[in-house]
Amino acid sequence: xxxxxxxxxxxxxxxxxxxxxxxxxxxxxxxxxxxxxxxxxxxxxxxxxxxxxxxxxxxxxxxxxxxxxxxxxxxxxxxxxxxxxxxxxxxxxxxxxxxxxxxxxxxxxxxxxxxxxxxxxxxxxxxxxxxxxxxxxxxxxxxxxxxxxxxxxxxxxxxxxxxxxxxxxxxxxxxxxxxxxxxxxxxxxxxxxxxxxxxxxxxxxxxxxxxxxxxxxxxxxxxxxxxxxxxxxxxxxxxxxxxxxxxxx
Numbered sequence: 001x002x003x004x005x006x007x008x009x010x011x012x013x014x015x016x017x018x019x020x021x022x023x024x025x026x027x028x029x030x031x032x033x034x035x036x037x038x039x040x041x042x043x044x045x046x047x048x049x050x051x052x053x054x055x056x057x058x059x060x061x062x063x064x065x066x067x068x069x070x071x072x073x074x075x076x077x078x079x080x081x082x083x084x085x086x087x088x089x090x091x092x093x094x095x096x097x098x099x100x101x102x103x104x105x106x107x108x109x110x111x112x113x114x115x116x117x118x119x120x121x122x123x124x125x126x127x128x129x130x131x132x133x134x135x136x137x138x139x140x141x142x143x144x145x146x147x148x149x150x151x152x153x154x155x156x157x158x159x160x161x162x163x164x165x166x167x168x169x170x171x172x173x174x175x176x177x178x179x180x181x182x183x184x185x186x187x188x189x190x191x192x193x194x195x196x197x198x199x200x201x202x203x204x205x206x207x208x209x210x211x212x213x214x215x216x217x218x219x220x221x222x223x224x225x226x227x228x229x230x231x232x233x234x235x236x237x238x239x240x241x242x243x244x245x246x247x248x249x
Contacts, residue, residue, distance in 0.1 A: 053080050054094070054103040054111060062245055063088050066127030066213030071244035075102040078122070093123040097223055100233050116200050121219040121230070125238075128214045134187050134207065142173055142190075152177070155225045157191075170195055174203075176227060189231045193221050205231065209238070 057074040064087045077083050078092040096110055097119040103111055111120060145166035151159045158175040162168040174191040194201035201221035208214050217234055
């Protein structure tokens with residue numbers, strides 16, 4: 001076949017002696033190179049900077065997400081894309097509970113732990129349009145699927161079960177019993193958690209930054225009793241990232 005293809009361009013009597021072996025060897029090397037790239041080379045996520053690639057560098061990275069500026073020490077970031085200064089639609093961060101410590105080489109294994117007792121808390125900041133405070137989110141989105149009136153836990157949370165036939169049938173929702181001003185009571189943190197029977201239960205919470213960005217964070221349910229300090233520290237670290245960006249202006 002190769003010989004027929006070559007003969008269309010060059011008469012057979014004009015072929016160099018080495019032409020056909022060179023084509024065969026070249027094809028073999030090319031196929032080997034492509035095989036290596038496919039199985040061992042960088043994947044799409046690597047090329048896009050989305051693959052997990054933490055760093056212990058504490059230099060700050062200035063990013064804009066949904067019109068909100070952040071100045072984030074690099075050792076809080078989970079991948080190279082988040083460390084690209086400029087405008088992003090999404091940033092991925094991580095810390096360890098309980099003190100919200102950033103990545104360090106000597107704690108690398110703890111950041112890879114995803115087991116039921118893991119101390120890892122992951123943070124995602126996204127550009128998104130949302131104007132509903134937490135109380136309206138609870139009433140408009142979740143309440144129609146709730147079964148019963150809920151219970152109050154010893155940790156200061158309202159616990160609600162979802163109907164088994166609802167989209168959240170294998171979840172529970174917890175609402176923080178916030179005190180303070182009327183505005184603060186309109187923003188009680190909500191935690192959507194896997195039920196205890198789940199093999200590796202996780203909780204997620206979200207809050208808005210204005211009307212164009214949103215923060216979500218995930219942690220293992222075993223730490224839910226510390227919800228108040230987790231939520232307080234989470235909001236504080238985001239405030240610090242925003243304040244640092246303003247100081248750089």
